[in-house]
Amino acid sequence: MVHPDTELRFVSPVIGFGVFATKRIPCGTITWALDTLDQRFSSGEIATLPPYARAQLEKYAYVDGRGDHVLCWDHARFFNHSCSANCLSLGYDFELAVRDIAAGEELTDDYGALNPTTPFDCRCGDKACRRQVLPDDSTRLAALWNARARAAFFLIRTVPQPLWEVLWERAAVEAALDDAERLRPNHHHFRSAPADHAWSRTSVSQA
Numbered sequence: 001m002v003h004p005d006t007e008l009r010f011v012s013p014v015i016g017f018g019v020f021a022t023k024r025i026p027c028g029t030i031t032w033a034l035d036t037l038d039q040r041f042s043s044g045e046i047a048t049l050p051p052y053a054r055a056q057l058e059k060y061a062y063v064d065g066r067g068d069h070v071l072c073w074d075h076a077r078f079f080n081h082s083c084s085a086n087c088l089s090l091g092y093d094f095e096l097a098v099r100d101i102a103a104g105e106e107l108t109d110d111y112g113a114l115n116p117t118t119p120f121d122c123r124c125g126d127k128a129c130r131r132q133v134l135p136d137d138s139t140r141l142a143a144l145w146n147a148r149a150r151a152a153f154f155l156i157r158t159v160p161q162p163l164w165e166v167l168w169e170r171a172a173v174e175a176a177l178d179d180a181e182r183l184r185p186n187h188h189h190f191r192s193a194p195a196d197h198a199w200s201r202t203s204v205s206q207a
């Protein structure tokens with residue numbers, strides 16, 4: 001479930017829709033949490049789906065640490081990628097604002113942290129744009145993502161949290177807030193890189 005102070009807006013014909021803040025969302029706010037209405041599909045279940053349904057999952061679902069595709073029921077499935085994402089996660093099923101997000105600003109994820117199965121060219125426009133998002137981005141960027149999310153995590157109790165009741169890991173979060181040693185890092189989400197390296201940086205044309 002996405003933070004209530006957001007809405008779906010059309011971005012452009014190339015990008016399509018995106019998720020935008022309707023009010024300021026301060027750093028440390030839980031911006032999305034996996035909830036009971038989201039749907040999870042194993043690879044075996046996906047194999048039984050008709051092609052049109054598989055195509056929709058490829059477009060709108062993310063892949064979790066178990067390799068399942070998770071399809072969000074609300075406008076969370078329209079989060080766009082940025083190479084300087086303002087929402088990141090640790091090793092829990094929710095995302096945090098890793099900096100203040102202004103009213104009217106788009107909320108963004110780093111798709112590299114969502115186990116992409118194929119590379120894609122990036123047009124996010126950020127000055128730190130990587131030009132491509134790759135299936136093994138997490139091997140290079142996990143520590144950076146973790147550091148940014150960790151700083152925001154310890155602000156959780158200092159800002160309003162309308163999604164708190166949605167979190168199924170509240171006890172684990174409370175424990176980590178009380179004892180930083182118990183904080184679960186983001187690598188719990190990452191799949192190991194596929195054996196087939198056909199997607200490697202050297203074999204994919206640069207944007």
Ligand SMILES: [Zn+2]
Pocket residue numbers: 082083122123124125126128129130131
């Ligand atoms: Zn980019």
